Amino acid sequence: MKYFAGSLLFMLLSSTVSFTLNAQEVNQDNQHLFNNFTYRQGNAYRTASGKPGPEYWQNAADYNLDVTLDDKNHTVSGNVTIQYTNNSPETLDFIWIYLEQNRFTENSRGTLTTSIQGGRYSGDVEGGYTLSNVSAKTDTGVSSKYIITDTRMQLWLDKPLAANGGEVEIKMDFKFKVPVEGMDRMGRLEVKDGTIYALAQWYPRVAVFDDVVGWNTDPYLGAGEFYCEYGDYNVKITAPANLTVVCSGILQNPKEVLTKEQQERWEKAEKSDKTVYIIKPEEVGKPIAQTKTNGTLTWHFKMENTRDVAWAASKAFIWDAAKMNLGNGKTGLAQSVYPKESDGQIAWSRSTEYTKASIEFYSNNYYPYPYHNAINVAASVGGMEYPGVSFCSYQSKGSSLWSVTDHEFGHNWFPMIVGSNERRYAWMDEGFNIFINHYSTEAFNNGEFPTRSSSPRSLIGYLTSESREGIDTYPDVANPRNLAYTAYYKPAAGLYLLREYIIGHERFDNAFKSYIETWAYKHPQPNDFFNHFENVTGEDLAWFWKGWFYGNGNIDLGIVEVKPYKGNSLITLENKGEIPMPVKFQVIYTDNASEIVELPVEIWHRGNSWTHLINSTKEIKRVVLDPDKIIPDVNVLNDTWNKL
Structure with a gap:
């Protein structure tokens, strides 16, 4: 006992001496910066390792759609049959269905919450659905009882739908007027040779029922995008014979809707790395581009395991295509449709080249592209994505066209x-996409175009703004001026910091690719991403998720002093910000030799001051924090020390 007491006293004294010699100053407990910040424990549905659990489930919806486009009255009418499967462990008394065309009415919540000054998400107010023959048929009976509230329909069943595989067949006829202004996601554009119809959010579709909130029924207001179940789609679109129709999925009847010449060009494009015309500019609007000169044609498309489909139609389309090389011997077809107003080598004549390069990069670097087609549509829409189809501004050209094309196809x-749930967590699709856009742009034509700014330092103006908001702010709640930062640039910069500064390329890439593969065709939540990333990288990153993704704090590392110590040197650093970070600094000696020192984030566990011993007899001339200028340090004045 006496020996133990004496040894303990000796160790305490030794520790005190060692602490003094190393000049470490403990001025506070920083545990609050490193604690977990959300409920991140696993369960049977979602594991603590960030994977779907052994009892994970999600429901499914298969769609049969048969519609007609009336280009005189600008309407779409037809019917939908939805085969809905309840894979959840609970019975369902009703089914929630989204009616997103109802956003384009005078009294919709989206219209009534749009500023009188308007904005990107303004829309027409003379639209909305006309519905008839609504029914829900199960093996026990048929129900036609429903309640429509704004952009949602609650469709009641005759009896609760059985858990673990119960099925219901939902049918209805619908009609709507295609808006001119469709919230920059769809709409009509008049060009010299006709109208371009960009059709999205065009059919009644089932809302997601999940294990987190049950029915996801957030109304369609504006900035918030979409959250959809996966299923198979069978789509028939009847349109005037002089219109070209493109759609998500694979065209099933090319011999019925394409001329023999167009079929031959199509086959050539399927084998060509160079762009091939299917409809040439000089053929637009002429009988040579049509299989028949009057009446209608029905275009038939199918797509499997997708969460949505979109389409476009016009008699003004130039149409070209080229082969995509998707890896492992798989190929696909990149396509573009655009009017003469968009033609030209500095504009849409390169659209298929851009589409091909974008899809190939992501397919070969992250996860194989699952669809055969990737179609870029020139429209009045600034930029909007759907499976296999993108709508981009017909006025875009040069680097602008590359950027919007690459971004929208990255959303695949x-x-x-x-x-993921775009309506609630825009950062999980927009931010992740901006991040991968940075690397695809670096790779395209050896950097032909400048990258979208994912440099965290470019955000300092926003990060120090009094009106800034956190990444976790819902899109429809965020100040419109902040949405580009909360949903796009700040989360992208966060991933960039993780890869380029905090974790490193190899471990980050392993985790990022594993996350995509693990949650492909499933519904991850933010905690699933956080948990999975930590488990694959082997790092507790709660301090970073909390500080960067769920807070408004900033990074401010600084150099306090550099002084000699027993023939060596001591460098004292400080953390004056709210987000701790690993520290990287460059030491430059008077003989101009230099070295890089890297310190882990754990130096801030016990306080905001840390002194590091430089074990060298050389005299230091200069010390520079973050020599590669990666982290968004909000005070650069304390990032450099120079010998006087």
Whole structure:
């Protein structure tokens, strides 16, 4: 006992001496910066390792759609049959269905919450659905009872739908007027040779029922995008014979809707790395581009395991295509349709080249592209994504056209493959997509175009703004001026910091690719991403998720002093910000030799001051924090020390 007491006293004294010699100053407990910040424990549905659990489930919806486009009255009418499967462990008394065309009415919640000054998400107010023959048929009976509230329909069943595989067949006829202004996601555009119809959010579709909130029934207001179940689609679109129709999925009847010449060009494009015309500019609007000169044609498309489909139609389309090389011997077809107003080598004549390069990069670097077609449509829409189809501004050209094309097709990975909830967590698709856009742009033509700014330092102006909001702010709640930062640039910069500064390329890439593969065609939540990333990288990153993704704090590392110590040197650093970070600094000696020192984030566990011993007899001339200028340090004045 005496020996133990004496030894303990000796160790305490030794520790005190060692602490003094190393000049470490403990001025506070920083545990609050490193604690977990949300309920991140696993369960049977979602594991603590960030994977779907042994009892994970999600429901499914298969669609048969048969519609007609009336280009005189600008309407779409037809019917939908939805085969809905309840894979959940509970019975369902009703089914919630989204009626997103109802956003384009005078009294919709989205219209009534749009500023009188308007904005990107303004829309027409003379639209909305006309519905008839609504029914829900189960093996026990048929129900036609429903309640419509704004952009949602609650369709009641005759008896509760059985758990673990119960099925219901939902049918209805619908009609709506295609808006001119469709919230920058769809609409009509008049060009010299006709009208371009960009059709999205065009059919009644089932809302997601999940294990987190049950029915996801957030109304369609504006900035918030979509959350959809996966299923198979069978789509028939009847349109005037002089219109070209493109749609998500694979065209089933090319011999019925394409001329013999167009079929031959199509086959050539399927084998060509160079762009091939299917409809040439000089053929637009002429009989040579049509299988028949009057009446209608029905275009038939199918797509499997997708969360949505979109389409476009016009008699003004130039149409070209080229082969996509998707890896492992798989190929697909990149396509573009655009009017003469968009033609030209500095504009849409390169659209298929851009589409091909974008899809190939993501397919070969992150996860294989699952669809055969990737179609870029020139429209009045600034930029909007759907599985296999993108709508981009017909006025875009040069680097602008590359950027919007690359961004919209990048969305095929987030959220088309990784099916996150865009309406609530825009950062899980927009931010992730901006992040991968940075690397695809670096790779395209050896950097032909400048990358979208994912440099965290470019955000300092926003990060120090009094009106800034957190990444976790819902899109429809965020100040419109902040949405680009909360949903796009700040989360992208967060991933960039993780890869380029905090974790490193190899471990980050392993985790990022594993996350995509693990949650492909499923519905991850934010905690699933956080948990999975930590488990694959082997790092507790709660301090970073909390500080960067769920807070408004900032990074401010600084150099306090550099002084000699027993023939060596001591460098004292400080953390004056709210987000701790690992520290990287460059030491430059008077003989101009230099070295890089890296310290882990754990130096801030016990306080905001840390002194590091430089074990060298050389005299230090200069010390520079973050020499590669990666982290968004809000005070650069204390990032450099120079010998006087």
